[in-house]
Amino acid sequence: MKLGIIGLSGAGKTTVFEALTGATGGESAKMEDRIGTITVPDERVDILSKIYSPQKTIFAKVEYFIPAKKQGKEKDSSQWTGVRDCDALIYVLRNFKQYGTEGADPGQDIATLDSELMVNDFMVVEKRLERLALDAKRGKKPNPEEIALLKEALEHLEEEKPLRSFPHIADSPLLKGYAFLSAKSVLALLNNEDEDSEMPEIAGFSMAEEGESSTGGSGIEGMVIRGKLEQELSQMTDEEAEDFLSEFNITASATDRVIIKSYSLLGLISFFTVGEDEVRAWTIKKETEALNAADVIHSDIKQGFIRAEVMAYGDLMEAGSYNEAKKKGRARLEGKTYLVEDGDIINFRFNV
Ligand SMILES: Nc1nc2c(ncn2[C@@H]2O[C@H](COP(=O)(O)OP(=O)(O)OP(=O)(O)O)[C@@H](O)[C@H]2O)c(=O)[nH]1
Ligand SMILES: [Mg+2]
Known part of the structure; x- marks a missing residue:
């Protein structure tokens, strides 16, 4: 699962990336694609581990x-290559003053970014429709449903509406292969001044405190982050960070909330396996059946699946221990098609 960080030049992409991942290297790493793997904070895992x-x-x-900063000719041809196979996007929007630049206008920047993605998608759809028309002339039978969806997509893009606003297009298995940029979910990060934790007023976005999110126009969720502050924070020792947090009046790092938010933005949930050797969070998409959840752990468990013993995290907490909860009948035996819920503690029974 991968989130692509994009934004206008100087919006703070590198700063935010480093704040989120703890990576360093800043300016010198500009010309290369960078990838950072981070742990999703989850209090439930901490507690289970205890x-x-x-x-x-x-x-x-x-x-x-x-993505690497592209220049000149490269900018148009390969700019979006790596971003295309991301599962969702993060827009970094400048909301701090920068010497020698115009005042910040994050609302306008959203429109600019959306427009770039839509132009790109438009070209992809147009080319594909031309291709399909040519195929039809040569006697090949294209899928009429796919053509209808592509034509509809083209209309929306002409009207400058991002495809993410149309779930039947954005989520269509027929169009999945195109990996449309404007169909991806977006988390907008308003990159504020160090002293400023307010959500700026943007048409379609409502006000929210730092870290809280609000859904804006064109289906984008927005959150405030103070990128520079967070980046500095991410490079500090715990003691240094503590002083810093109280000085700037923040209770906890906003990056944790951004990370948690981006996890749910991807439509991801966690189920847990517990035991003395390992407590582990496993990532699945919402609405995943028990059989496919088993497969995430090991294909053998899927192959030999008998049943899943499932207990909700909340039930375990309420009873105090697994055995206590089990006595109260809180451990359910579920079959292959059970839809796994966020926080399920699962013990798969299987034959090898
Ligand atoms: N005041 C303030 N300055 C910031 C913030 N985030 C980034 N900056 C500054 O803005 C400048 C650009 O930040 P970068 O993170 O390099 O921005 P970028 O989007 O990666 O820029 P390019 O890769 O050149 O497009 C740097 O001088 C940062 O120190 C912020 O939250 N507040
Ligand atoms: Mg950069």
Whole structure:
């Protein structure tokens, strides 16, 4: 699972990437694609780990990708290559003053970014429709449903509406292969001044406190981050960070909230396996059946699947221990098609 970080020049992409991933290297790394894998903070895993004292505790992970800065001719041809196979996008929007530049206008920047993605998608659709028309002339039978969807997509793009606003297009298995840029979910990060934790007023976005999110126009979720502050924070020792946090009146790092938010933005949830050897969070898409959740752990478990013993995290907490909860009948036996829920603790029973 990978999130692509994009934004206008100087918006703070590198700063935010480094704040999220703890990576360093800044300016010198500009010309290369960068990828950072980070752990998704989850209090439930911390608590389960305390209960079981396992040898290993493993959290869920997501990747952040920041494309290399492209110049000249390269800019048009390969600019979006790496971004296309990201599962969702993060827009970094400048909301701080910068010497020698115009005042910040994040609302306008959203429109600019959307427009770049839409132009790109438009070209892809147009080319594909031409190709399909040619195929039809040569006697090949294209899928009429795909053509209808592509034509509809073209209309929306002509009207400058991003495809993410149309779930039947954005989520269509028929169009999946095109990996349309404007169909991807977006988390907008308003990159504020160090002293400023307010959500700026943008048409379609409502006000929110730092870290809180709000859904804006064209289906984008927005959150405030103070990129530079967070980047500095990410490079500090715990003691240094503590002083810093109180000085700037922040309770906890906003990056944790951004990471958690981007996880749910991807439509991801976690189920847990617990034991004395390992407590682990496993990542699945919402609405995943137990059989496919088993497959995430190991194909053998899927192959030999008998049943899944499932207990909700909340039920375990309420009872105090797994056995206590089990006595109360909170461990359910579920079959292959059970839809796994966020926070399910699962013990798969299987034959090898
Ligand atoms: N005040 C303030 N300055 C910031 C913030 N984030 C970034 N900057 C500054 O803005 C400048 C650009 O930041 P970068 O992170 O390099 O921006 P970028 O989007 O990666 O820029 P390019 O890769 O050149 O497109 C740097 O001088 C940063 O120190 C912020 O949250 N507040
Ligand atoms: Mg940069």
